[in-house]
Amino acid sequence: MTIKSHSSRESRNPRDFNDPRNKPQERSERPERPERSEWASRRSDRPEGATRERTERSRPDWAVRTEQRRSPRERFEGGDRPRPPRGAGLLAELRELDRDLIKMIARRSRMLTRLPASGASDHERELRTSWEEHASAVSRDPKLIRQIFALLQEVEVAPADMEQPTAFNLAPMRKPVNVDLPAPASDRLPRVHMTLAASGASECVLHGVPLNNPVMECLKGLNQVGARLRWEEDGRILCQGGEPVSGYSKSILDKVVHVGDDPFNLFLILFQMVTRPARLKIIGESGLKFVDLAPLRHFLPLLGARLTSVVPGQEGLPARLESSAMLPSEVAVPADLPADAVEALLIAAAGWERPVTMALGEHPEGRSVASKMLPILRDAGIEATLTDAEGALSLHVVPGKAHFGVEPGTGINLSAAAALLALPALAGGSVKLRGAWDATGDDQTREGVRELFAAVGLDMRFSADCAAVSFGEGLGEDAELPPLKPLTDLSGLPSSLFPVGLVLALIPAVRAKGGDLPRLPQNTDMTLVESFLNQLGLSCEDGRLVSIAPASTPWASPSFPWALALSLAAFLRPNIKLVNPGIVTNHLPWYWNAYNSLPTPSLARKSAEEEAAPAPSRPARRRVLASHTPESEMPDEIVYPDED
Structure with a gap:
């Protein structure tokens, strides 16, 4: 018996290209592949389940385990699964990235509070220099880079044990209003x-x-x-x-x-x-x-x-x-x-x-x-x-020294007055605001209020000491208000009246779930307008308003007039939530009290006796003391006394 060593075996060197056995075969010398029908017959001759077992063996273990975890309803016969929407995976990653960014911004804000107070300007200068140096490789807009840094410096994270503020729910009473109040005083x-x-x-x-x-x-x-x-x-x-x-x-x-x-x-x-x-x-x-x-x-x-x-x-x-x-x-x-x-x-x-x-x-x-x-x-x-x-x-x-011969008036806050005077267009009824309307301090804005209400068909009456608006008086609570005149052009409105004018222009579109977007002033922030429209269940597409699902997230108003406009929009779609109601109270402290007491608001405060007296229709609350009895001491049977 002859035993050949491993070195004596016949083997070919894969790097030896002169070896004829290493040369590729010519196409003519290759064996012919069987026809498709022959291959199909061979697969049909295999035992049942062999193909599935081979497929399972070829798949990675994690894919097999994932498939096994899926419920039968989520599986599809024949492996035909619907494709996800285009960009769905990318959107999910972006949402996850946004959440990570929020956590990092909060962490950065907390770390800023730990810096020593001495040398704060030097610390900020060093951080800004480092920020601009690294951010310039990402963005070529130096102004944007500086604004982002300034915003990051202003972030304040609420303590974990602090009660988080809830959004202010706007759900006004949709009944014909009967408002008789002093005109809101101007702070300008x-x-x-x-x-x-x-x-x-x-x-x-x-x-x-x-x-x-x-x-x-x-x-x-x-x-x-x-x-x-x-x-x-x-x-x-x-x-x-x-x-x-x-x-x-x-x-x-x-x-x-x-x-x-x-x-x-x-x-x-x-x-x-x-x-x-x-x-x-x-x-x-x-x-x-x-x-x-x-x-x-x-x-x-x-x-x-x-x-x-x-x-x-x-x-x-x-x-x-x-x-x-x-x-x-x-x-x-x-x-x-x-x-x-x-x-x-x-x-x-x-x-x-x-x-x-x-x-x-x-x-x-x-x-x-x-x-x-x-x-x-x-x-x-x-x-x-x-x-x-x-x-x-x-x-x-x-030049000269100011001498007020007559006691100077405060004027009228026309943006707040316009919001109150617009209530009849949304709920019906009448609004009367008492004040010196002939000395508002801004005749152009006052004429803008008059022209705005006349354009939509509201009956507005001016006098020296009063302004009144009425619409749909005499109708019942459940009666539908008559339609307003369409408002198609808002380009001439002053900036302080534009939000209220936009709400009046959107009344037909909200009720009809669509329509035309009115002409807007130049340099209008369309991102802000689109966000406001989403709260009303509308979206702008090529100048047309289409109905969408209303935004479920609370809205943060950028200014006082926009917050007033959102309070009016709640008549069209109740339960809109406002994140920052304080932006209104900073200018008009009594507005939300009057808003929540519609349809007949009053600014008169209750006396101390009225606030201390209990409400006659509400029974006095009883304090119930509950004690825990161990289960071992509980009786086997509870016997109730007989009732006559």
């Missing part, structure tokens, strides 16, 4: 009067001022730069004279002024500081970190001042102001300056050293601003003259 005109009084150190008393956030922030900001203002709980603002805020009596150096969250407060205080030698830092809340101050930075050098951002490349606050108080006698107001800034500029002109002429012809809202500010300046004893010759519109102001 009192701020103008406070600034004029502080500018000339006038002594006066303002009555009936709503002590909301914008008013209090303006008052405290003026006090930081030298004013002597005091408030009382009954709505009085006491202007106590002292040193004027504007003028050259005293310079302000190296101060930090907080202006709150309202851009109008920022413009008022900024232009007051331009009239005197000043060097200060202006800070505010998160809302003013993204306001575009570029037009102001380009305009202030004409007034001998300079505004620079503390954060390089960021448009908004915080910012530094340096003023030389070297003011010209003629000023050409540029077209890109915000309308609120133009108003603040005209108010500050009352404290200049010499008369000044403001050329407003190039500004698109120059005529409306001048017509609104002219009577305010004259009522304060400031000499002002409006000239309109051949399109050259200008306002000439002679």
